[in-house]
Structures are given as C-alpha cells and as structure tokens.
Amino acid sequence: MSESWSDRLFGGFRKTSERLSGNLAGIGGATKLTDDQLDELEDALIMSDLGPRAAMRIRDAVAERRFERGADERAISEAVAEEIAEILRPVAKPLEVTAFPRPHVVLVIGVNGSGKTTTIAKLAHLFQEDDYSVMLAAGDTFRAAATGQLKVWADRLGVPVVTGPEGGDPASVVFDGVKAATERGSDALIVDTAGRLQNKRELMDELTKIRKVLGRLNPEAPHDVVLVLDATNGQNALQQIDVFKEVAGVTGLVMTKLDGTARGGVLVAAAEQYGLPIHAIGVGEKIDDLRPFDPDLVARVIAGVA
Numbered sequence: 001m002s003e004s005w006s007d008r009l010f011g012g013f014r015k016t017s018e019r020l021s022g023n024l025a026g027i028g029g030a031t032k033l034t035d036d037q038l039d040e041l042e043d044a045l046i047m048s049d050l051g052p053r054a055a056m057r058i059r060d061a062v063a064e065r066r067f068e069r070g071a072d073e074r075a076i077s078e079a080v081a082e083e084i085a086e087i088l089r090p091v092a093k094p095l096e097v098t099a100f101p102r103p104h105v106v107l108v109i110g111v112n113g114s115g116k117t118t119t120i121a122k123l124a125h126l127f128q129e130d131d132y133s134v135m136l137a138a139g140d141t142f143r144a145a146a147t148g149q150l151k152v153w154a155d156r157l158g159v160p161v162v163t164g165p166e167g168g169d170p171a172s173v174v175f176d177g178v179k180a181a182t183e184r185g186s187d188a189l190i191v192d193t194a195g196r197l198q199n200k201r202e203l204m205d206e207l208t209k210i211r212k213v214l215g216r217l218n219p220e221a222p223h224d225v226v227l228v229l230d231a232t233n234g235q236n237a238l239q240q241i242d243v244f245k246e247v248a249g250v251t252g253l254v255m256t257k258l259d260g261t262a263r264g265g266v267l268v269a270a271a272e273q274y275g276l277p278i279h280a281i282g283v284g285e286k287i288d289d290l291r292p293f294d295p296d297l298v299a300r301v302i303a304g305v306a
C-alpha cells in the first residue's frame with residue numbers, strides 16, 4: 001500500500017520536479033554559490049511556483065551553505081529539498097477526529113471543480129481506515145448534481161448521507177446532519193458546502209448561518225473548516241486562501257490534483273505564506289489517492305532527489 005502510494009506521489013510530482021530541475025540546470029560551482037547563482041536559484045524556485053517568500057528563504061539558507069564537494073545540480077537539489085522540508089514540516093498535520101461529544105464536524109469548502117466532493121469521499125475513506133464511523137451532509141443544495149454526486153460516493157463507501165431539497169436551506173441540512181450523526185453515534189460528520197466564491201456576501205451569509213445552527217447543537221462545531229484547493233490553479237490557489245480565510249475562517253487545507261501539474265510548488269508557497277495546516281494532498285481520482293503527507297518525502301520528490 002505505502003509503496004504504491006509513494007509511486008503515485010513520485011508520478012504525481014514528476015512534472016513539478018522536472019520543471020524545478022529544468023530550471024535549476026546549469027547552476028553550479030565551487031563550494032559556495034555566488035550572488036548571481038543564488039539569483040538564478042531564486043528565479044528557478046519562483047518559476048516553479050514556490051512563491052517569492054519561500055524562494056527567498058531557500059536562497060538565504062542555501063547562501064549559508066558550504067558545498068564541500070562542489071555545488072553540482074544534485075547537491076543544490078539536495079539542499080533545496082532540505083529547505084523545502086523545513087517549510088513543510090510545521091504544517092503537515094493530518095485531520096484528526098478528536099471532538100467530544102461526537103460527532104467531529106468538518107466543514108469542507110472550496111470553489112466548484114476544486115475537487116471538493118471527491119476530497120470529501122477520500123477523507124471519509126481515510127477516517128474509515130482508522131475505524132471511525134462517518135456520516136456525510138450534502139450542504140451544497142445550490143446544485144442538484146452536487147447532492148447526487150455525494151450520494152454516489154456515500155453508497156460506494158457505505159456511509160449514510162443527509163440531503164435536502166435542491167435550492168433548500170444548507171443550514172437545515174447541516175442541522176439534520178448533526179442530529180442524525182449524534183443519534184447514530186457517528187464519530188465524524190463531513191459537510192459539503194457550495195463554493196460560490198463569486199458571491200462573497202452570499203457565501204459569507206450562508207456560512208454564518210451554518211455556524212449559528214451548528215453552534216446551537218454543539219458550541220465547538222465546526223471543529224475543522226477545510227479549504228480544498230486545486231494545485232493546477234497555481235498562484236490563483238493562493239488568492240483563494242486569502243478570500244476564504246476572510247469569509248470562512250479556514251482552519252486547514254487540502255491540496256488536490258498535484259498529479260499531472262507542473263505547479264505543485266504552490267504547496268510550498270501556501271505553507272510558507274499562510275502557515276495553515278495542510279491535512280492531506282490529492283494525487284489522483286481514486287478513493288485512496290488522498291493521504292496525509294510526509295513533508296520530508298514530499299520535499300525530496302518536489303526537488304527531484306527522492
């Protein structure tokens with residue numbers, strides 16, 4: 001299992017690491033890098049979507065290094081991997097079911113198409129693997145297809161799902177969900193929400209109402225507000241963090257679609273700029289293509305030295 005996951009991880013980040021090593025190619029020299037070489041390194045990291053802050057931090061750290069055997073491409077990539085790991089380690093935090101009383105309520109937000117519904121199913125599967133009982137709530141009543149899609153996943157996983165009428169009140173679905181999960185003794189309730197970022201006011205009102213309803217049943221809920229981001233959006237994914245942090249009180253991130261994109265470096269940019277926990281990463285469409293991530297391994301994969 002773990003082997004095939006790391007194979008997928010390598011495959012997933014292949015384009016990112018190829019891009020980074022393509023960008024790093026040709027930089028090299030004596031035991032210390034010159035300012036010009038450091039500039040090139042910084043540019044290479046920015047071009048690979050790691051963002052200016054992470055790029056500068058890595059540059060500064062590499063500037064301090066002595067490369068005893070000469071700074072060839074491999075040695076530089078190794079150094080970059082170590083610095084990326086420093087950035088990722090503090091944010092790598094799996095989503096945990098800790099709430100007492102149960103259920104642990106996870107609100108999942110994100111723009112349409114980010115992989116939200118698939119991620120909910122994958123998170124449910126991760127929880128099930130840890131022997132937690134899970135229930136889903138279809139809080140995206142805005143689009144009939146969204147509820148249908150969630151139902152399909154719920155059937156596949158064998159978990160109950162609470163739904164409401166199309167165009168109905170999402171807060172009432174969430175209310176029913178918490179009640180049902182409490183009665184059933186479910187460990188976790190994962191709530192899908194509509195991702196209407198284009199209308200901030202409506203989204204904010206909707207989430208405020210959901211929170212109010214949740215708070216009435218359990219003042220601690222929601223225990224997590226997880227933003228799902230599509231890595232293929234590159235730097236735009238970062239803007240989404242800005243907006244959703246403001247309107248939705250995001251407590252953690254999941255980044256999807258790291259497979260098949262050369263923009264996986266945005267994971268590092270997100271970690272450096274926001275410091276929000278990154279709970280898991282998605283590297284494919286299958287149910288077990290979402291895993292809590294190992295920051296050291298991911299750093300080495302991104303830097304192309306794994």
Ligand SMILES: Nc1nc2c(ncn2[C@@H]2O[C@H](COP(=O)(O)OP(=O)(O)OP(=O)(O)O)[C@@H](O)[C@H]2O)c(=O)[nH]1
Pocket residue numbers: 110111112113114115116117118119146149195256257258259260281282283284285289
């Ligand atoms: N390659 C890849 N595809 C993914 C990943 N996660 C989700 N997808 C695909 O992305 C597409 C959109 O995913 P959904 O889960 O439907 O996204 P959503 O955000 O719920 O979108 P709406 O239902 O349109 O609101 C689907 O085809 C998924 O299979 C991933 O990690 N890698």
